[in-house]
Amino acid sequence: MIQTISDALAEKGYTTLTSVQEAVSDIKLLEKDLLVSAQTGSGKTVGFGLAMSSNLLGDSEQFESAKAPLALVIVPTRELALQVKRELAWLFAKAGATLASCVGGMDMRDERRALERGAHIVVATPGRLRDHIHRGSINISELKVVILDEADEMLDLGFREDLEFILGESPKERRTLMFSATVPKAIANLAKSYQNDGYRISIKGETEQHSDIDYRALSVSGRDTENAIINVLRYYEAPNALVFCNTRAMVNRLTTRFSNRGFSVVALSGELTQSERTNALQAMRDGRARVCVATDVAARGIDLPNLGLVIHADLPTNFEIMLHRSGRTGRAGRKGTSVLIVPGKSSQKAERLLKMAKIEATWDKPPSADAVREKDHERLLSDPNWSIPVKESEQKFLTKLKSVYTAEQISLAYIRLYESRQSSPEELDDTPNVTRDSSRSKFGPTIWFSLALGRDKGADPRSLLPMICNGGGITKDDIGAIRIQSNETFFELKKKCVERFVLSVGPSKKLEDRVQLRQLEKVPDFDQSPNSTRPHSKPxxxxxxxxxxxxxxxxxxxxxxxxxxxxxxxxxxLNPIDRVPREGAVTPLKGERKSKPRDFSGKSERRESFAKPRQSNAHKSNNENLSNSERPKRFEKNTKMSSEGTKVFSPKDKKYSAKSQSNKADSSTLKEARSKAKPRLESSVKPKSARPVKSRSNANDTSKRFSPKGKSVKLKNKKPNERN
Structure with a gap:
C-alpha cells in the first residue's frame, strides 16, 4: 500500500481493513476490471479508493499538478456524490489530490471553472456529467479508471443511456470498476459490455442477513400507522433516525406531524433544491435534527454516523430497496435497528419481501404508551448524572431545596420535568399479532353448521356474517369458511365457541327468528362448481x-x-322488387327535402289514404310479366338530382309504361296538391301507396303531377328538360 494512503487510514483510526477493502486491494487484481458486490456499510467507498490508488499514483506517493481528470467516479444521487467526494478527499489528502464534483442542482459555471483549473478525481452524477461532455467542459481522454458506484440504482433510475454514452466516450484502455450491494441481471449484462474480462468479487454477506442490523416487523391497524411510528421513535430514542416513505406527499405529511409533536425533524426528497437537501443532511450530522423523513433518494450510500434506527413507514416496492434502506444503519461495525410498519392488509407483502431478501425478522406489536413510559424510566435510572458527585456551586442550592421540599416532592417534580421535555406517546388499538405462521391451518378444530338460506334467496357473506355473529354472540374471528349453496349455506365454527353459540341462539334454533339453523356431524358435501344448477331458481x-x-x-x-x-x-x-319507397315519386321542387313534425291533420290524411281501396292492380300484372333482369330497382337507385334539386329519372325508366306507374303517385300527389291548397297542413310523411310516374312521355317532365283520380294538377310552369 502507498505510504501516503496508509498514513491517511491510520489518522482516521483504521487498524484493519474490511473484507471488501482487502479483496479489491489484492496485488493480483491491480489491472483487472472488477464487479464487486458486498453488503451495505462494508466500506466500499474506501475500498474503490484503495483499488484505484495504484493506477493513479503508480510508484509515486504524490500527484503531479492537476490537468485532465485521471479518475471518474459516477454515482446515482447528489448526496452520495458529495459524500464520496468527502471520503476520497481525506483518503488522498496527503497525496495532494485535487477533487471536483459535477452534480445536478449546483451552479454549472462553478463546476466548469473547477474543471478548467484541473482535477485528478471527478465525482459526478450521470446527467450532469453528460452535459459537461456535450459542452466540452471536461476532457476525459486521459482517464485511467472509471468507477460506477451503486450501479444497479443508476439503471433503476433510468441512467442506462447516459452511462453507455459516458463509457463509450471514455478511452478503451481504462480500468472499469463496478460496486453495488446487489448485482441484478442488468448490471451483469452492463459489465459484460463495458468490461474486459471482468473479475467478480462477492463478499460474504450479500447472500446472508446483515449481522449488525436487527430487523423487526410491527403489525399495526391501518389508522394507527403514524401513531405507531411516533411510539417507535419514542421507544428507541436513537440519536438519529431515518423514516422512509414512498411518495413526497407522505414525506410532507409525516414531517408536519412530527414537527407538531415536538420532534426536531427535517425532510429529504426530490422536490427540494440541492442546498435544502445538503442543509438537511448537515443538520442530521450536527445534531440539530434528530429525525429525517425521506424518500428513496436517501436510500443509497448516505452515511450518518449516529444513525441507529431506520423505519419503513411505507413498505418498499422490492427487497433490494429494503436492503439499501436498512443499510443506512449498522455501518462500520455499529449496531442498528430496521423496523417495518406493516398494516394488516400488507402482511403478505412484507413476508414476501423478507423471504426474498433472506432475512429473519422478529414479528411483534408496536410499543404501547405504557411500554414507552417504562423505557423512559429505564433511561432515567441509567442516566450517568446519578453517579456524578455534587459540585460546590450546586451545594448551596441543593441545601435550600431539601429545606423547602421533601424528598418525595423533589423526586416527583423531577419526573414531571423529565416527561414534559419528551413527546407523549400515543395510545394504540389492540391489534392482533400477525406472524408468518398465522394461517387457516392454525384455526383449530371446527364444527359445521347449516342455514336454510341459499343463493336462491339472495344469501351473501356480507349479510350472513353479521347475522351469525349477532345471533350467536360471537365474533368474525370465531367463524371459519362460509360455503353458500343453491338452497342452503354451510359455515364452520371454532369448536370451543359452539356451546356458547348454541345457547345464544336458543331452543328455536333460528337466527333472526326466520332462518333455521342445524348442527352437522361431519363436513358437508359442497356443490362441485359455483355455476351448478339451481333447483329453486325463478322463471x-x-x-x-x-x-x-x-x-x-x-x-x-x-x-x-x-x-x-x-x-x-x-x-x-309481394316480391321485394315491388316495394315502393315512402317518398313517393318525387320530392318538393325547391331545395332538399326536409322532415317536418307531424300534425294531427297529417296523421288523419295518412289513415284516410290507406283506408281507400286501390283503383287498379294492373301494375302488379305488368310487373309479373317482366323477367328478373327487367324488373325495376329501388327508387333511390334509379333517380338522380337535377341542378335545381328536383329528382329526375334515368333512361332505364323508359321501360315502364305510364299506365303501370300512374297509380304509384296517387297518394303522394294528392297530399302535395292539398298542401298547395292549404299550406298550413304540411305533412312530412308520404303514403306508401304512392307510385312514381316513369313513362316515356313524361319521364323527365316534372311540371305535372297526377291525383289519385287521374286528373293532372299543374303545380309550376317549368320547361321539361331545363337544366343548368
Whole structure:
C-alpha cells in the first residue's frame, strides 16, 4: 500500500481493513476490471479508493499538478456524490489530490471553472456529467479508471443511456470498476459490455442477513400507522433516525406531524433544491435534527454516523430497496435497528419481501404508551448524572431545596420535568399479532353448521356474517369458511365457541327468528362448481332474444309486405322488387327535402289514404310479366338530382309504361296538391301507396303531377328538360 494512503487510514483510526477493502486491494487484481458486490456499510467507498490508488499514483506517493481528470467516479444521487467526494478527499489528502464534483442542482459555471483549473478525481452524477461532455467542459481522454458506484440504482433510475454514452466516450484502455450491494441481471449484462474480462468479487454477506442490523416487523391497524411510528421513535430514542416513505406527499405529511409533536425533524426528497437537501443532511450530522423523513433518494450510500434506527413507514416496492434502506444503519461495525410498519392488509407483502431478501425478522406489536413510559424510566435510572458527585456551586442550592421540599416532592417534580421535555406517546388499538405462521391451518378444530338460506334467496357473506355473529354472540374471528349453496349455506365454527353459540341462539334454533339453523356431524358435501344448477331458481320474466325476435318480427313483416287486400280477399306477400319507397315519386321542387313534425291533420290524411281501396292492380300484372333482369330497382337507385334539386329519372325508366306507374303517385300527389291548397297542413310523411310516374312521355317532365283520380294538377310552369 502507498505510504501516503496508509498514513491517511491510520489518522482516521483504521487498524484493519474490511473484507471488501482487502479483496479489491489484492496485488493480483491491480489491472483487472472488477464487479464487486458486498453488503451495505462494508466500506466500499474506501475500498474503490484503495483499488484505484495504484493506477493513479503508480510508484509515486504524490500527484503531479492537476490537468485532465485521471479518475471518474459516477454515482446515482447528489448526496452520495458529495459524500464520496468527502471520503476520497481525506483518503488522498496527503497525496495532494485535487477533487471536483459535477452534480445536478449546483451552479454549472462553478463546476466548469473547477474543471478548467484541473482535477485528478471527478465525482459526478450521470446527467450532469453528460452535459459537461456535450459542452466540452471536461476532457476525459486521459482517464485511467472509471468507477460506477451503486450501479444497479443508476439503471433503476433510468441512467442506462447516459452511462453507455459516458463509457463509450471514455478511452478503451481504462480500468472499469463496478460496486453495488446487489448485482441484478442488468448490471451483469452492463459489465459484460463495458468490461474486459471482468473479475467478480462477492463478499460474504450479500447472500446472508446483515449481522449488525436487527430487523423487526410491527403489525399495526391501518389508522394507527403514524401513531405507531411516533411510539417507535419514542421507544428507541436513537440519536438519529431515518423514516422512509414512498411518495413526497407522505414525506410532507409525516414531517408536519412530527414537527407538531415536538420532534426536531427535517425532510429529504426530490422536490427540494440541492442546498435544502445538503442543509438537511448537515443538520442530521450536527445534531440539530434528530429525525429525517425521506424518500428513496436517501436510500443509497448516505452515511450518518449516529444513525441507529431506520423505519419503513411505507413498505418498499422490492427487497433490494429494503436492503439499501436498512443499510443506512449498522455501518462500520455499529449496531442498528430496521423496523417495518406493516398494516394488516400488507402482511403478505412484507413476508414476501423478507423471504426474498433472506432475512429473519422478529414479528411483534408496536410499543404501547405504557411500554414507552417504562423505557423512559429505564433511561432515567441509567442516566450517568446519578453517579456524578455534587459540585460546590450546586451545594448551596441543593441545601435550600431539601429545606423547602421533601424528598418525595423533589423526586416527583423531577419526573414531571423529565416527561414534559419528551413527546407523549400515543395510545394504540389492540391489534392482533400477525406472524408468518398465522394461517387457516392454525384455526383449530371446527364444527359445521347449516342455514336454510341459499343463493336462491339472495344469501351473501356480507349479510350472513353479521347475522351469525349477532345471533350467536360471537365474533368474525370465531367463524371459519362460509360455503353458500343453491338452497342452503354451510359455515364452520371454532369448536370451543359452539356451546356458547348454541345457547345464544336458543331452543328455536333460528337466527333472526326466520332462518333455521342445524348442527352437522361431519363436513358437508359442497356443490362441485359455483355455476351448478339451481333447483329453486325463478322463471324468466322476459322472453329470450330468439323468442322476442319471433314475437315482434312477424307483425312488422306483415305490415310492411302486405299492400292491402288481394283479388281473392287474402293478404299476399309481394316480391321485394315491388316495394315502393315512402317518398313517393318525387320530392318538393325547391331545395332538399326536409322532415317536418307531424300534425294531427297529417296523421288523419295518412289513415284516410290507406283506408281507400286501390283503383287498379294492373301494375302488379305488368310487373309479373317482366323477367328478373327487367324488373325495376329501388327508387333511390334509379333517380338522380337535377341542378335545381328536383329528382329526375334515368333512361332505364323508359321501360315502364305510364299506365303501370300512374297509380304509384296517387297518394303522394294528392297530399302535395292539398298542401298547395292549404299550406298550413304540411305533412312530412308520404303514403306508401304512392307510385312514381316513369313513362316515356313524361319521364323527365316534372311540371305535372297526377291525383289519385287521374286528373293532372299543374303545380309550376317549368320547361321539361331545363337544366343548368
Amino acid at each position: 324468466r320474466s322476459s322472453p329470450r332474444r330468439t323468442e322476442r325476435k319471433e314475437n315482434y318480427s312477424k307483425p312488422n313483416m306483415n305490415k310492411r309486405n302486405n299492400r292491402g287486400p288481394s283479388d281473392n280477399g287474402a293478404s299476399k306477400r
